[in-house]
Each structure stands twice: as C-alpha cells, then as structure tokens.
Amino acid sequence: MTGSMKTISGHRGLMLEEPLIFEQGSPEKTAVDLPAPPSPSGGDRLGPVRRERPIGLPGLSEPEVVRHYLRLSQQNYSIDSGLFPLGSCTMKHNPRLNEKLARLPGLGDLHPLQPASTVQGALRLMHTLAHWLTTLTGLPAVAMSPAAGAHGELVGLMTIRAALEDRGDPRRRVLVPESAHGTNPATAAACGYAVQSVPGDARGRVDLEKLRAALSPDVAAVMVTNPNTCGLFENDVRLIAEAAHEVGAFFYCDGANFNAIVGRVRPGDLGIDCMHLNLHKTFSTPHGGGGPGSGPVVLSAALAPFAPVAFVAEENGRFRLVEHGMHADGKPVGRVKGFHGQFGMFVRALAYMMSMGADGLRQASGDAVLNANYILAELQGTFSAPFAGPCMHEALFDDRFLKDTGVSTLDLAKALIDEGFHPMTVYFPLVVHGAMLVEPTETESKRTLDRFIATMKGLAERALAGDEAFFRESPRLSPRRRLDETRAARKPVLRWRPPAETAPEPMETAGEEVGRAAE
C-alpha cells in the first residue's frame, strides 16, 4: 500500500508533516521588530505583577507562522473540500454572497455599543430577519439572542418555566422521546426539571400511547425533535401537541432539522409552542471551525411575554433596542447573551433568505429530502435500514448487514476516509444498533451522490466478502492512521509541556497511532 512508503523528510508528497507550533522556532526569534519600550523612571511600572520568568511563547518568523497554519488547514477536511455527509450543522454549504454582505463596512465595522440612532439599518436587518423567522414558522414572536441551538433550547425552556410559574402552576417533569436530540434531556435537566424518557415505536417515531400514559398535570413540557434523529417526520405531531395541551403542558420542538421542512411546514400550525432554529444549519451560516452558531427561538403568544431582552422594537419606522425588563411590556426572563445575539450570523442568514426567496427556500428543503431518499433507495439493497422510508433529510442505516463479517460501523467509516469522504454520523442515534446516519444536504449534485453511493456499496461488498483485515487497517492514506480513541478519552493529554517538564509520558500519547507498527 501507498501508506507504507517512508520518505526521508517524513512528508508525503506535498502533504507536509507539521509539528506543533511550540516545537518550532526558538524563543530568540520574533516576527516583529519593535523598539525597546521607553522607561521614564529607569524601569517598568509593573510592580508586583512583574513577570518572573519567560512565558514561553513560540518564536517564529512571519512566513513560518503563515506556513504552519496553512499546512494545518490543508490537513483539515471541510464542506469546502468535498462531500460532508455528517448529519450535523457543519456540513452545510456557506454561500459566498453571505460573506460578501457580512463584510460590508456598514455592517461588519459596527460596534455593539453604538447609539441606536447610528445603527438603524442594523436594527432594521434584525427586525426583518425576525419577521421572516416568525413567518416561516407560523409563530408570533422570536427571541433572537440565543447563541446556538442548545442555548436556544435552554431559553425556550426558561420561557416555559417562567410562563408556568407566572400562572402559579410550577411543574416538575419534562418528557423527552428517545428519538429526540441528546441536548433535549440535558436542557431540561439544566433548567431544573426531572427528565422522563419516552420510548419510540417500531416505526422509529414517538410511541404516542406511551407518551399519553406518561402525561400528567406535573409535566411542564414535551420536547420532540421533528424531523427526528432517525431522519423521520413525526406523523403524530399534532396528536402529541393535543395530548400535551390537554394536561396544560407546553410543546417544545427541537428545530435543528427544520432544514428538511422549511417553506413546507409551519410549526405553529402543528401546535408547537416553542422551537429553536439553527441559523447555522437551516439558514446556511458558517459553523464548526467557521463561525459561531446562532439559535433564535420562536414563541407562541402565551410564551412571548417572557422572551429575554434585548430585542428590537419598531415605532413609526424607527427602531430601538429594548435592553431592560422594566422597559418591556411583558415579563422577560432576563438577558441570556451579551449584546444582541450573533449579529454577523443574522446578516448571513438574511442574505441567504433574501437571495433564495420563498421559492428557493422551499426548493432547498425539497432537494435535501430528495437527495437523502436517493441515497436510502440506492443503498437499501446492500445496507440494512432499520425503518421503512421515505425519510426526510437524512438516511439511516444500521449494522445488521455487517453481522458475522467482523467489520464494524466504525471500520467502515474509517475506510471511507481513504476513499476521500468525510464519514457519516456513526453510532447515533443510540436507538439503532451500529447506526450510520447520512445527510447529503441539498447542495450535492447527483454526480457526487453517485460516487459516494458507489464507494459505500464497494466497501459493503468488501466487508461481506470477508476482507476483515482490510478494514482493521483503515485508514491508510490519511495524515494519521487510526487513532486510539479509547486511550485519548481515558488518558487525555490536554496541553503541551516543554521537554524538560515532560517526565514519563511522551507528548504524543493521545494521538498515537494504532496502525503505526504496520507502516
């Protein structure tokens, strides 16, 4: 194999081996040449906070720094490199038009403390985005400031708690189905509620009867992810809403998968009281290594008075920021984020919505679902799918087809790396054994999908033919071979130490390769 060839330099072709920045250069070297600071009284003025010893910053020249980060970036694989079928928010294309608009000086150079009179355009932009988010979801209000999805969930649940306490009806439990996102039970627990899990049924959806049985007047909310983590639409969503409302509970929907239904389903019409939106997924703003999340929460009329500050209010064509509870009409839960939310993401999300238009947004969700179903249909003969299709925006497989091959879901994912694809989500959702969750998104062409499908089929056939050894050695062609994930989790090395401080354990412990001996 190519992977076994050794070079004198340690580099592989033009893929350069890169040490840590602390292992390069020397403390005497610097990229800048500044004059010595003037010392008016013959010394510095640091007094007792004077540095006692060098702080050990790496010393590199400018070209060395540039190369270091460029080389690291070349070892990265992202949505800009190729298909990224991970069902997550890092896999969405970030249109370049968004970036151009976010860099306009009138938007990019604003300071959050500028007087409102000087930033009317920015406030109008937030107001317009809020308008479209409420229009698309069919709910009357939106809290724009949450910083990301899980933060949006927390804020949503805080408004629910505030609304219940306000009506003198504090409650104790939150019901979360197995098909919900893992952040949902965590959010409920963080908000002070006891979490009760509700099983799924054989169709991969919420078991409605078991949900009904678990409902009682001490349930504050039901949290459902729709489309759910199995990539399926919760067909009983209206019945779930009715059942929750009958006992006086609120219906929270995790809207992380709104990208599958935007422009087609209005959550407000389904009886949903509260839902967060991931602008960094549904509305294409960059995430992962590329930017912060943004998780506005849409709210029903009953919850709207409890929305956090700050928010934008319009009066006679002028916009102002309501920053304090005493200036608001309702009873805000308080402030949940510094300043006004992720403004740069608001610009990008609105740019996306305006450039796509209503028809474009509707087509994007349709294409996302079509692409996922294409993969489900093409792979179904070879791979095993736990639930009958059609699916929504992601296709789910389990590992039944690998039974008795000795090859695991993880092995297959590692082999995909050698084939030039980022692996899909593996071992999630937990309700499916050896899960493989493929989200192709709306932006991939049929040509790309066909290549991916052919690769997946080829790997599956190899596994079924009994080539277990091939998979155990994968990946061979990546910058690093298979990492010892267990050891990295059990004995993590979280910081670099200068060689003198490193006594028994070598620096590379966590990243040591299982397959190195085989090279």
Next chain:
Amino acid sequence: MPVIRFTQEHEWIRVEDGLGTVGITDYAQQQLGDVVFVELPAVGMAVAKGDPAAVVESVKAASEVYAPVSGEVIAVNEGLADGPELVNAEPLDGGWFMKIRLSDESELAEMMDEEAYQAMLRSLG
C-alpha cells in the same frame, strides 16, 4: 448464598444479607464498547428502583445506569475513577458500580435470574 438478579436494562445485582452490589452485565459492556468514564452517585443517596443512579460513558455512547432496587447507596467503586476499563475487563466483579442497602427485598422477585436473563439475550439475537 448471595442471590444474583438481572434487569431488562442489563444491570446485575448480587445481594447478600440485605446488601446489594450493582454493576452492568458482560453483554452491556460489550455493547457499549470501551468504557472511558463512569459517574457514580454520592454515598448516602437514597434511590428508588428504576431511578438513574450512575452514568457510564464509552467511546460510542453515554448511558444511564438505573438503580435495580430501592435503598441507600452505602459505597461506590472509587477505582472506576482512574480505571474505567475495569467495567470492560471485569464487569461482574472488579467493575462493580455501587453497593445499595435494600429497603425492600421483595423487589428482587420482579427481576430475572441468570437463566431468564440469558434467555432474554438469546431473544435479542
């Protein structure tokens, strides 16, 4: 003679003189894969049968471990903090999670014995 019983959620409990030692089964550790972290309850905590009492985290998943019986937690396996791999290596022995002083021994009657548990595993395929 100690009595050993099993739950649907793949916990085991070994009871002797009203004191139960609790862990997860060999099947459970195999399904989880390499265990990397175990979160144990506080000693002295009262638990009710079916309450989440501990969390076991592997390279693949994080799962709750439920109290198989009601009672008071009187000891936890401190060795798991630095040696979570014990859960994989000795699930029924050195990889125990907690000891519970049972408040109602009749709860054991609702649980599976070894034979019934093995039969359940066979039915899972």
